[in-house]
Amino acid sequence: MLNIGCHLSISDGYYKAAKKAVSIGANTFQFFTRNPRGGKAKDIDLEDIENLKEVINKNSFAALFAHGAYTMNLCSNKERTRNFAKMILKDDLERLKEIPSSYYIFHPGSHVGQGTEKGIELIVEGLNEAITEDNNTTILLEGMSGKGSEVGRNMEELKAIIDGVKHNKNMGICIDTCHLYSSGFDIVNDLDGVLDHIDSILGLDKVKAVHLNDSKMPFASNKDRHEVIGAGTIGKDAIIRIINHPKLKDLTFNLETPNELDGYKEEIEMLRQAYRY
Template sequence: MKIGCHISVSKGFYPAAQRAVELGASSFQIFTKNPRGLRPKKLDMEDAKQGAQYCETHDLAVVAHTPYITNLSTADPELWEKTVSSIREDLEIASAYGAVGAVVHCGKHVGNGEEYGTKRMVETLDTILEEYNGSTLLLLENTAGQGTELGQSVEKLMEIRHQTKYPEKIGFCFDTCHAFAAGIWNHESYHELVHTMDETDYLDHLVAIHFNDSKAPYGSRKDRHEKIGQGEIGADALRLFLEDEHFQHLPVVLETPVANELEYADEIQYLHQLKGGV
């Protein structure tokens, strides 16, 4: 299991990789561009090459994350065009970094209904992936179900993947906080969740885990991350993922609220203790 955290790339990808090692991480996540914007990013190929080589040397797993403001289910032609071009670019950047996957949030139907939203999301994914042949998978992340978000359950995510023309280019990123807030797992229903993941073949396409406690209660449909053991999920429930043989090969990335990235060093160490390591 490669336990790590989210790292800023404001100083470059290569420095971000170095920071990850300094913090004791064996995986890390970066944003491909400003998370609240869609402006194209000029890729520094030398930085990407140095960073990718450094990650290979230090056996670091990289997870990329696309900006928040895209919408795979939008009916707005302008936002749709921006979403497609932005995520295409994100995949190319993620590939240059050697990332195992580029995480994207599922679509929001914005009042047009789940059926329309799902159909539109599949169409958008097909358009994005049509000409993409890189090694990085596009990872659909389960949602907390805020507003009109789609993709809360394992079953729905698998349906979306099956409906696309390019399922081989799509994987999943599982967020513990989102799933708890969506009401699909808690301490008592953990084994039922893993059974569903197994039965639907979701596990075969799971590439990364976002490891977060939740400020909001179970089933609240509110996406509010908290530090491990300080939220509504609790350390005992989250420990189940760390100990489960199904997830030992995956990057497990913290996205918990910190004032400074240095705080992640202690939290990474805490996760190793929870897991039963040093």
């Protein structure tokens, strides 16, 4: 079974988001844990969560994707911004204890001219403050496209972060097809080679989730511009090869394409029809 969903708003609650996912043929969805451009988080309604659990169990949902706010920069050059990021991270992990079967995914951060090594050091410091020995949430670093001073543009940087975290048994990565392609991993012409590279540096067992997106930009552009499946430089055929690859087919995929609900439904239907397992 193809585990696939898309990004949905939880402004009306988790239950309604889950019902919306089911209505378009999805068996998971991604949501922002709080205002993605700010810091405010909606209070958790325990009755809403119970209703969410019913939908999840009835429809054989895969893990949900809880996406951290874009404002969370653990390696900022400003201490105030780093402290804000740590507060968000700790609060998100606490809140996710109430939400069933979810991965916590976030952008590692931007070092803002301090250098990648310093950026990694600060990210590790923040994660070590937030992740306790009893943490049971799967925490995933998102691989980035490499624009500006982003940290996490290659497997070596992602590995260095994970290796630096003391309680890292539940840590891994989320690969984004647009980001991978933009950062110079040729998933169109050499998918096997890309996966072999990931395996040699990190281990493919660390790849827990996939953001499935086409790209508006050319290969190795280091630009993060998502496109609907089949309308970009990656192309429909390459995306279909990804969901059907023996080493990836059992992962959970979420679309972040520039679409409304009807567009997501069409993409999900197309991908389900193309899935061979």
